[in-house]
Amino acid sequence: MIFVTVGTDLPFDRMMRVVDSWARDHDRRDVFAQIGEGGWEPEYIEFTHFLQPPDFKRRFDEASLIISHAGMGTILTALLCGKPILVMPKRASFCEHRSEHQMATAKCMCELCLVQVAKDESQLMSMLNHLPEFIVPGRIVPGRIGPVASGSLIDSLHDFILRSPKMRSAETSVITKRS
Amino acid sequence: MTGKITKVLAISSGGGHWIQLLRLRPAFDGCAVTYATVREGYRLEVPGEEFRLIPDSNRWNKLALLRCALAVLWLVWRLRPDVVITTGAAPGYFGVRIGKLLSARVIWVDSMANVEELSMSGAMAGSFVDLWLTQWPHLARENGPQCFGNVL
Numbered sequence: 001m002i003f004v005t006v007g008t009d010l011p012f013d014r015m016m017r018v019v020d021s022w023a024r025d026h027d028r029r030d031v032f033a034q035i036g037e038g039g040w041e042p043e044y045i046e047f048t049h050f051l052q053p054p055d056f057k058r059r060f061d062e063a064s065l066i067i068s069h070a071g072m073g074t075i076l077t078a079l080l081c082g083k084p085i086l087v088m089p090k091r092a093s094f095c096e097h098r099s100e101h102q103m104a105t106a107k108c109m110c111e112l113c114l115v116q117v118a119k120d121e122s123q124l125m126s127m128l129n130h131l132p133e134f135i136v137p138g139r140i141v142p143g144r145i146g147p148v149a150s151g152s153l154i155d156s157l158h159d160f161i162l163r164s165p166k167m168r169s170a171e172t173s174v175i176t177k178r179s
Numbered sequence: 180m181t182g183k184i185t186k187v188l189a190i191s192s193g194g195g196h197w198i199q200l201l202r203l204r205p206a207f208d209g210c211a212v213t214y215a216t217v218r219e220g221y222r223l224e225v226p227g228e229e230f231r232l233i234p235d236s237n238r239w240n241k242l243a244l245l246r247c248a249l250a251v252l253w254l255v256w257r258l259r260p261d262v263v264i265t266t267g268a269a270p271g272y273f274g275v276r277i278g279k280l281l282s283a284r285v286i287w288v289d290s291m292a293n294v295e296e297l298s299m300s301g302a303m304a305g306s307f308v309d310l311w312l313t314q315w316p317h318l319a320r321e322n323g324p325q326c327f328g329n330v331l
Contacts, residue, residue: 074195076331153330154203
């Protein structure tokens with residue numbers, strides 16, 4: 001299965017049109033998409049607007065490839081499940097997102113060898129047409145993250161959160177005295 | 180330790196914000212945590228934990244923003260957390276803003292998606308949060324957000 005997802009927010013018609021047209025041209029009946037609300041509806045592939053988390057997880061587990069917008073949630077889930085992921089960044093200029101950050105997210109995650117990126121429709125079509133070549137085992141390194149974060153971020157947050165309220169009132173009184 | 184369990188409110192909008200918030204769970208060890216987010220389906224991802232549903236909002240819909248802010252105000256007022264932590268976006272901003280007004284220590288962890296600059300809400304939260312974090316070292320600044328690592 002190929003699982004296609006556009007995220008929980010706005011639809012992503014540019015990506016969906018390419019995937020739908022590629023699936024039709026190659027008679028691929030193993031593509032399922034979550035397309036969001038209010039966008040263009042695929043003519044060939046099976047789709048739904050939104051998936052509840054358990055269904056989303058099941059679709060992920062069944063998939064051998066994820067095609068998605070460059071959203072951190074989907075990227076993290078793909079890394080966690082050990083699935084290769086091809087992302088196309090949403091653009092604010094096409095009203096697909098509220099800011100242009102996905103171009104940079106995609107570029108950075110690609111540089112870390114965590115995702116493959118198609119910048120636009122033509123690149124996506126070309127990558128889909130060469131699927132076996134770009135899903136080379138080892139080229140993407142999935143499954144490299146654990147179920148939760150670890151390391152310095154967690155330690156710093158844990159220390160900050162457990163700093164005792166007593167210490168906090170002491171800090172506050174010092175600040176009050178100063179002011 | 181004073182013997183009192185630290186009450187944490189972990190709040191975010193859906194999608195990547197929620198997934199990143201959940202990846203921070205080990206940081207809440209030893210605390211009484213309440214999770215607040217915008218989709219009922221996410222309740223299944225924190226089984227056995229306190230979970231509150233709040234209305235979703237974003238800056239394109241002012242009425243939804245107001246509704247969300249009021250719901251978060253009510254939530255924080257009732258809960259009186261010691262710490263509020265968020266990964267964004269609008270509902271998380273309201274969480275730390277209102278938490279701060281009600282004397283909680285508040286933490287902003289900007290989403291890893293924001294590689295070139297902080298999110299708009301993250302930049303706004305910087306003026307009042309107690310711990311202001313980016314996940315990208317190149318965005319850390321003296322007198323600005325700090326970077327202690329990322330959610331990977």
